Structure formats: structure tokens, C-alpha cells
Amino acid sequence: MPFAITQTCCNDASCVSVCPVNCIHPTPDEPDFGSTDMLYVDPQACIDCGACADACPVDAIFPVDQLSEALRPYAEVNAAYYAEQEPVTAKADPKPNFHEWAPPTFDRVLPSDFAALDVAVVGAGPAGMYAVEDLLLHTSSRVTLVDRLRDTGGLVRYGVAPDHPSTKKIQHTFARFHNHPRLRLRLGCEVGVDVSAEELSARHDAVIYAVGASAARSTGLPGEELPGSLAATTAVAWYNGHPDVRADAVDLSAERIVVIGNGNVALDVARILTADPETLADTTIAPHALAQLRSSKVREVVLLGRRGPEDAAYTMPELRALAQQDTVELIVDEHDSEVARAIEQAGEADKAGLLKGLRRETVDWSAPPPYERRRIVLRFHSAPVAFLGDTQVRAVRVTGADEETEIAAGRVVRAVGYRGTALPGLPFEEDRGIVPNAQGRVEGVPGSYVVGWIKRGPSGGIGTNRACTNETVGALLEDAVAGALPKTRRWLPKLRLGRR
Ligand SMILES: Cc1cc2nc3c(=O)[nH]c(=O)nc-3n(C[C@H](O)[C@H](O)[C@H](O)COP(=O)(O)OP(=O)(O)OC[C@H]3O[C@@H](n4cnc5c(N)ncnc54)[C@H](O)[C@@H]3O)c2cc1C
Ligand SMILES: NC(=O)c1ccc[n+]([C@@H]2O[C@H](COP(=O)([O-])OP(=O)(O)OC[C@H]3O[C@@H](n4cnc5c(N)ncnc54)[C@H](OP(=O)(O)O)[C@@H]3O)[C@@H](O)[C@H]2O)c1
Ligand code: SF4
Ligand code: SF4
Structure with missing residues (x-):
């Protein structure tokens, strides 16, 4: 089998x-x-x-x-x-297709007369950990791993939803390097606050920044900052117990919550906010979030996508999982005929086709959400144009194919993407929220490199950072061999890293 x-x-x-x-x-x-x-x-x-x-x-x-x-x-x-593919394996001959193994290559091993490198890796999320792994397993480098938090894992710990325990297990894979004899772990040390980029560079042959993209993208719309409107970055950090976010940062006293955005983060937030709290009780969810969910008034979460169901940003496995669960009803708002057409014309295995079995109805937004059962409403072709309310958000105005509609909501979560922030001492590209780089080499700062979301922007799953890291570490080693790393000034007094 x-x-x-x-x-x-x-x-x-x-x-x-x-x-x-x-x-x-x-x-x-x-x-x-x-x-x-x-x-x-x-x-x-x-x-x-x-x-x-x-x-x-x-x-x-x-x-x-x-x-x-x-x-x-x-x-x-x-x-x-x-x-749908040309045969790539031995389909015609179902016998095992054992490889003709080529002689092993060790492209990560530096020339034998090369001194061991001292490399600092800033950020202990997936990108930083893949860099640590690559350096420790494939070179003789000594690595100092720095993170501003007292826990490693980055978004695996503080982003991945608590109802995805298998995904969180990847932390064990990363953690096996924490006790490696060539690794120094410096937690609770923020680069830019406790130590500067310049100081780190002075004490290491190279520095790899894997600081992620922790801020929220803005919609730029009027009313975005009204009380009751919060970024998904806050909601996600709140239910994962991130130390930067207060236990009372999210209030679930509204019956309807609108989530703006159609990516996997929007799906995560909708799923957690409508979950039966008892199904989360044995997960890593923060105790304060579990307590709030137990007394939550939320009946309905509306997911607003500005494109159609065929182009939604979420991935098929995540939508399939949401459509399959039976504790919360998932329905499609059939406010425009294009939505129904896209679903009906799609193949079973297409993104829009996954919605075929779902109930479709034209939702009356002036009525309160139904009481029988919690539900998630997928509303497509609806771009937000304003957040409405005086002292508190009360609705989102959206524009669709032919009209503007007001969707009344007591809370709005903006899940329109994450965004990198500038790090003092490194260049920053405002438009994309990244550190400008070529194959991971930071522009204009020899010896400094970037990986992960701060290098590429905030997209891609955990494993995407592995290939990304390969490129960056490859560039660093190339520079080391070519003598292109700035000379290390080892005479400086030892730095005290770590503040707590
Ligand atoms: C809500 C959410 C859920 C996700 N769920 C999944 C999923 O289920 N499956 C999946 O495959 N992918 C998932 N992803 C994507 C995945 O989490 C990212 O691809 C990955 O975490 C990016 O890795 P990174 O190392 O670049 O950034 P991060 O994971 O953000 O790590 C950055 C690290 O740098 C540290 N840091 C930041 N600034 C500094 C500083 N100045 N000094 C020192 N340290 C600093 C941070 O504390 C953090 O530990 C999810 C993403 C989000 C946002
Ligand atoms: N596997 C998992 O379980 C998992 C879980 C969470 C996150 N992740 C990954 O993490 C990455 C980040 O996820 P993400 O959801 O933050 O980002 P994302 O996939 O880029 O989705 C952002 C969403 O916001 C919408 N949007 C952006 N600006 C908007 C605006 N002004 N008005 C209305 N909508 C707007 C986008 O619409 P458009 O598409 O129209 O631009 C899109 O639907 C992704 O690669 C994701 O796959 C994976
Ligand atoms: S390693 Fe390859 S052959 Fe073995 S179970 Fe997995 S897919 Fe099948
Ligand atoms: S690519 Fe990685 S996460 Fe996906 S199945 Fe293979 S080993 Fe597992």
C-alpha cells in the first residue's frame, strides 16, 4: 500500500x-x-x-x-x-527504481586550511534554525544564535495555530541543535536594543539576520485604528501566548467578527475564534485565550476576500480541513452570481471546486447571526473601503461587483499580511518591508546576510525557508572562501549578551 x-x-x-x-x-x-x-x-x-x-x-x-x-x-x-505530469518515475516498470548514486559531494566544506568561521545568527525561527543546521552540519563554524525572546521557535511557537500540533512538532527537529558543542544560545537579547548590528559584526566573521516580519500590513483605509479593529498579528500572538501581547488584547463579546483577508492566517483566526474551546483545551493555546473562548459571544466569523473563490490566497489543504470539520458550519455568501458560477464550473480538485458541497445563501447583513450553531461565512469579491464607527468599530463597508454593502460587526480582524520592520544598522526597503539583498547578501553591508521572511517578504510555509537558507549560507561560504568577509576584530572586549 x-x-x-x-x-x-x-x-x-x-x-x-x-x-x-x-x-x-x-x-x-x-x-x-x-x-x-x-x-x-x-x-x-x-x-x-x-x-x-x-x-x-x-x-x-x-x-x-x-x-x-x-x-x-x-x-x-x-x-x-x-x-497531470509526464512520468518522472519508473511507471512503466514498477520495480524499485534505485538511484545510480553519484559520488558524494561536500559542497558545504570549506578548504582545509580555512579557519573555522564565527557566525552570529539573529532569530531562532525556522529560517534562523535552518541556517544553524546548515552551518553546524556542513561546516566547522561556531555559531551564536541570538533571539530577542526567551523561547526559540519564532512563528512556529507564536504563529502556527494551536490546533496544528503536528506542525508545531518541527520545533523538536530544530531544538536538537540547541546543545550542539559549537552553538552558543543567547536568548532575551534584542539586536538593535541590547546589542547593535555593528557590534555583532565586529565580533563575528559574518552575521545572518533571520528576524522575520513581525509587524502588520496596513489596509490604509479610514477607521482602521478604531477600537475593536485589530491586526491578525495581535490575535495570533494573543492565542499563542506571545509575551509582547497582553492577555486582554482580544475581546470576544461581539456576535459577529469580520476577518479581512483570505490567506491561511485569516483561516487560522476564523477557525480558532469559532472553535469549540474544549477541543483546544489540551493544546498549546494560551490559558487566557482559552478562558475567553469559553465565555465567547461570537456566533459568526465572516471571511472577506477581495478576489473570487478560484483565486483565494489560502492553500487547498487548509481550506479542505476547514470544510471537512463538522463543529462549525462553513457557508458561502452568494451575494453575486459570479461566485456561484466559479464554484459550479470548477473541477472537484480545483480551489473553487472544494466549495461545491457547501451551503450557499444570500446573507442578510442587517440581521443578527443565527443562534443554532456557530458559523464561518466566506464572502468573496468584497474589497473593504472603510471601517465605520465613532468610538468603536460597528461595521465594514465593502465594495463588490456592483454595489457597496455595510457588514455590521462588533470586531474586525485585519489579516492582510505581515510586514518586516527596519533594523538599525541595516538598509531597509520600505515598499516590500524587507532588507534589500542579492541571494541573501545584504546590500552595502559586507559580511551581513538575510534569510526567511526578512529576506523574501512574509510568504511561504516553514519549509520554504530551507531552500532560502541554502542560498544564503551558500553565498556566505562563497564569500568566506573568496576572502570577501570583512576582517574580524577579535581584540574587542567580550560582549555581555543577554539581559534577563
Ligand atoms: C499565523 C501564522 C501561522 C503559520 N502557520 C504555518 C503552518 O501551519 N505551516 C507552515 O508551514 N507555515 C506556517 N506559517 C509560516 C511560517 O511560520 C513562516 O514561514 C516562518 O515562521 C518564517 O520564518 P522566519 O524565521 O523568517 O521568521 P519568524 O518565524 O518570525 O522568526 C523570527 C525570529 O526572529 C526573532 N527576532 C526578531 N527581531 C529580532 C531582533 N531584533 N533581535 C533578535 N531576535 C529577533 C523573533 O523573536 C523570532 O524568533 C505561519 C505563519 C503565520 C504568520
Ligand atoms: N500552512 C498553514 O497552515 C499556514 C498558516 C498560516 C500562514 N501560512 C503562510 O504564511 C504566509 C502569510 O499568510 P497570510 O495569510 O498572512 O498572507 P497572504 O497569504 O499573503 O494573504 C493575505 C490576504 O490579505 C488580502 N489582502 C491584502 N491586502 C488587502 C486589502 N487592502 N484589502 C483586502 N484584502 C487584502 C490578500 O488578498 P489578495 O490575495 O487579493 O492580495 C490575501 O487574501 C502565507 O504564505 C501562508 O501560506 C501558512
Ligand atoms: S520513502 Fe518513497 S518509497 Fe518509501 S514509502 Fe515513502 S514515498 Fe514510498
Ligand atoms: S516535504 Fe517535509 S513536511 Fe512535506 S511531507 Fe515531506 S518531509 Fe513532510
Whole structure:
């Protein structure tokens, strides 16, 4: 029985390198890699060895005959990927297609006369941890890992939703490097506050910044800052217990909450705010959030997408999971005929096609949400134009194909994306909220590098940061070998890193 990859896949490609028959695609060197929602097992070539399941850091791979009810569609999802591809594995000859192994290459090993590098990695989220892993496993570098928080994990700890425990497990994979003899861990140390970028550069051969994108993008619309309107960055940090966010930052006394945006973060927020709190009780959810959910008045969360269901920003595995759960009703607001047409004309496996089984109705926004059961309403083709209210938000005005509508709501969550912030001592590109760089080399600051969301902008799952890190660490090592790193000034007195 073949194996299948399922919902939590984060595209880190750990399974690819262990598969003896090369039947997991797209691989990092194939053009599709990075543009698909996940990776897929070719059921015709899989020899059922289980190596991929052992290697997967987020428990995403199972034998097809052991898939739970909710994950059963993934047998078909995996197979469907290959139905549309030119054969890439030995389909004609289903015998194991063992590789002709090429001699091993050690492209990360520096010349033997090269002194060990001292590298500082700033940020202990996925990008920083992939950099640490690459440097410790493939070079003899000594690494100082710095994070402003007292816990490692970045958004895996403080972003990934508490009802995604398998995804959070990747922290164990990262944590195995914390006690490595060549790693110094400096937590509770904020670069730009406790130590400057210049000081770090002076004490290391190179510095890799993996500081993520922690701020919220603005909609730029009038009324955005009214009380009752909050950024998803706050909501997410609140339910994950981030130390920067107060326990009372989110108030769930409104019956209807509008979430602006149609990405995976919007889906996370809608799911958590409508969840049965008892299903979250044994998760990593913050105790204050669980207590609020237990007394929550929320009946309805409206997800506002400015595009249609075929172009929504969320990924198919996340929507499929939301559509499959049966504790909260998921419906589509059929306010314009284009929405129904897009859903009906879509194939079963298309993004809009996943909405086929859902109830559709034209929602009356002047009426309160129904009382029988909590629900999530997907409303497409609706761009917000203003937040309405005097002392508190009371509605969002949206514009659609033909008209403007007011959607009454006691709370609004703006899930329109994250944004990087400037770090003193490094250049910053305001438009994109990133540190300008070429293959990870910070423009104009030799010896400084970036990885992850501060390098590419705030998109892509955990595993996307792995290939991104490969590029950056590759550039750093190239510069080291070429003698292009600034000379380290080791005579400076030792820095006291860490403040708490
Ligand atoms: C709400 C949410 C849910 C997500 N869920 C999933 C999911 O289920 N599956 C998935 O595959 N992907 C998910 N992602 C995407 C994934 O989290 C990101 O791809 C990834 O975390 C980006 O990694 P990063 O290391 O660039 O940034 P981060 O994870 O943000 O890490 C940055 C680190 O830098 C530290 N830092 C920042 N500034 C400084 C400073 N000045 N000095 C020292 N340290 C500093 C921060 O404390 C943090 O630890 C989610 C993203 C969000 C926002
Ligand atoms: N696998 C997971 O479970 C998971 C969970 C959370 C996050 N992530 C990943 O983390 C990354 C960030 O996710 P994200 O949801 O923050 O960002 P995102 O995927 O970029 O989605 C942002 C959403 O906001 C909308 N938007 C932007 N500006 C708007 C405006 N002015 N008015 C109305 N809508 C606006 C966008 O619409 P348009 O599409 O029309 O621009 C889009 O729907 C993504 O790569 C995501 O996949 C993964
Ligand atoms: S079970 Fe074995 S053969 Fe099948 S995909 Fe996984 S590693 Fe490859
Ligand atoms: S998370 Fe990584 S190892 Fe697991 S299935 Fe996805 S790509 Fe493979």
C-alpha cells in the first residue's frame, strides 16, 4: 500500500532525500518546487518502505490504508498530481527504481586550511534554525544564535495555530541543535536594543539576520485604528501566548467578527475564534485565550476576500480541513452570481471546486447571526473601503461587483499580511518591508546576510525557508572562501549578551 502526503506538509523536502525510489515530487531542483501547496507521493512508484514518514518533521505522511477519515482524500490528491505530469518515475516498470548514486559531494566544506568561521545568527525561527543546521552540519563554524525572546521557535511557537500540533512538532527537529558543542544560545537579547548590528559584526566573521516580519500590513483605509479593529498579528500572538501581547488584547463579546483577508492566517483566526474551546483545551493555546473562548459571544466569523473563490490566497489543504470539520458550519455568501458560477464550473480538485458541497445563501447583513450553531461565512469579491464607527468599530463597508454593502460587526480582524520592520544598522526597503539583498547578501553591508521572511517578504510555509537558507549560507561560504568577509576584530572586549 503506497504512502500519501497530507495536510500539514510544510514543503521542507526532508522526505525527498530519503526516498529510495525518487517518487516524491516536486523535488527542490524541479521547476514546480515552491509553487505547489505541498509535495506528493507517486502511488505507482512508491515501494511502501516508510522512510519518508520517519523523516517527516510534521507527521504529514501515512500509508494510504491508515489515513483517517479526514485525511482520506489525500490518497486521491497525491495521485492526481501525477495524473497531470509526464512520468518522472519508473511507471512503466514498477520495480524499485534505485538511484545510480553519484559520488558524494561536500559542497558545504570549506578548504582545509580555512579557519573555522564565527557566525552570529539573529532569530531562532525556522529560517534562523535552518541556517544553524546548515552551518553546524556542513561546516566547522561556531555559531551564536541570538533571539530577542526567551523561547526559540519564532512563528512556529507564536504563529502556527494551536490546533496544528503536528506542525508545531518541527520545533523538536530544530531544538536538537540547541546543545550542539559549537552553538552558543543567547536568548532575551534584542539586536538593535541590547546589542547593535555593528557590534555583532565586529565580533563575528559574518552575521545572518533571520528576524522575520513581525509587524502588520496596513489596509490604509479610514477607521482602521478604531477600537475593536485589530491586526491578525495581535490575535495570533494573543492565542499563542506571545509575551509582547497582553492577555486582554482580544475581546470576544461581539456576535459577529469580520476577518479581512483570505490567506491561511485569516483561516487560522476564523477557525480558532469559532472553535469549540474544549477541543483546544489540551493544546498549546494560551490559558487566557482559552478562558475567553469559553465565555465567547461570537456566533459568526465572516471571511472577506477581495478576489473570487478560484483565486483565494489560502492553500487547498487548509481550506479542505476547514470544510471537512463538522463543529462549525462553513457557508458561502452568494451575494453575486459570479461566485456561484466559479464554484459550479470548477473541477472537484480545483480551489473553487472544494466549495461545491457547501451551503450557499444570500446573507442578510442587517440581521443578527443565527443562534443554532456557530458559523464561518466566506464572502468573496468584497474589497473593504472603510471601517465605520465613532468610538468603536460597528461595521465594514465593502465594495463588490456592483454595489457597496455595510457588514455590521462588533470586531474586525485585519489579516492582510505581515510586514518586516527596519533594523538599525541595516538598509531597509520600505515598499516590500524587507532588507534589500542579492541571494541573501545584504546590500552595502559586507559580511551581513538575510534569510526567511526578512529576506523574501512574509510568504511561504516553514519549509520554504530551507531552500532560502541554502542560498544564503551558500553565498556566505562563497564569500568566506573568496576572502570577501570583512576582517574580524577579535581584540574587542567580550560582549555581555543577554539581559534577563
Ligand atoms: C499565523 C501564522 C501561522 C503559520 N502557520 C504555518 C503552518 O501551519 N505551516 C507552515 O508551514 N507555515 C506556517 N506559517 C509560516 C511560517 O511560520 C513562516 O514561514 C516562518 O515562521 C518564517 O520564518 P522566519 O524565521 O523568517 O521568521 P519568524 O518565524 O518570525 O522568526 C523570527 C525570529 O526572529 C526573532 N527576532 C526578531 N527581531 C529580532 C531582533 N531584533 N533581535 C533578535 N531576535 C529577533 C523573533 O523573536 C523570532 O524568533 C505561519 C505563519 C503565520 C504568520
Ligand atoms: N500552512 C498553514 O497552515 C499556514 C498558516 C498560516 C500562514 N501560512 C503562510 O504564511 C504566509 C502569510 O499568510 P497570510 O495569510 O498572512 O498572507 P497572504 O497569504 O499573503 O494573504 C493575505 C490576504 O490579505 C488580502 N489582502 C491584502 N491586502 C488587502 C486589502 N487592502 N484589502 C483586502 N484584502 C487584502 C490578500 O488578498 P489578495 O490575495 O487579493 O492580495 C490575501 O487574501 C502565507 O504564505 C501562508 O501560506 C501558512
Ligand atoms: S514509502 Fe518509501 S518509497 Fe514510498 S514515498 Fe515513502 S520513502 Fe518513497
Ligand atoms: S513536511 Fe517535509 S518531509 Fe513532510 S511531507 Fe512535506 S516535504 Fe515531506
